[in-house]
Amino acid sequence: MSDWEPKIIAFFCNWCTYGAADLAGVSRLQYPPNIRVIRVPCSGRISTKFILSAFREGADGVWVSGCHPGDCHYIEGNYYARKKFLLFKNLMDHMGIEPGRLHFAWISSAESTKFQKIATEVCDSVKQAGPSIQFNKRAGLPAQAHLS
Template sequence: MSALSPKSGSPADCAVTEGHVGLPVLDPPPTAAPDTGKTKNGEWQPYIVGFACNWCTYAGADLAGLSRMQYPPNMRLVRVPCSGRVNPQFVLRAFQKGADAVLVAGCHPGDCHYGTGNYFTRRRFLLMQRLLTFMGVDPRRFQARWISGSEAPKFRDVVTELTEQVRPLGPNRLWREVEP
């Protein structure tokens, strides 16, 4: 997708021309791209990218839907086969592209559909969390959780908590790509 594609739904931030090529106005700080989180009634909303394994967390989120649980609309889930498929580089990518927080979620260790995937996830992200914190990232902005296919309430609570934890932190501009 073109980096110049419009921020649909937030006309205040861009001028929409025909053909949907919008140019950001010079509102955001010159060093960072516009904040991804949208303003609703003038209030900034955190924008969270979640990576969910197909077998547990994605299923848990499905169950939350089937149970008509309500939670904040701030997270978008990317479906992956296993939390072990989540490359730390995807996490960095999300921050670069404007996510205010990232969640990696999968089956509880011992319940991995593929047997061992999430044990590696656990090692990898325990380490990455510490490294990101060391580099000044607020630990609330990058979290990992085990959410099983039956833990719909946990999924709801994790999304809700994460949204509320990130809200006071404001938009994440660290490592944000500068738009050309």
């Protein structure tokens, strides 16, 4: 278990958080290598279905991040995201998801240090939560069905 590394799916909006992740790179800010980013135009594009399917496929954690309220490239797409994820988080809590698996944050494209900080926190808290079994459709299947 000691060499277990979690896999975290991250959905980032193109204009803010994806830019912050790039800027963290340009600034060579180091953070744990557990995050796999899927780029979308706007956090408003992210549907709760993506989060559920990520857990179902085997993600140990999911991180959704977009522009700060008021900074949205598409005026107000991130307000929809915020509203939706507040509700969704409640639902996931109700369904008994372990704390520390699902994360939301708002990071602008200039905030590389904030990105580094939150990326590290997300990785740490998913590590704490351990491998995700509850929602994983392949949990318990023979090992070759997994990739790691």
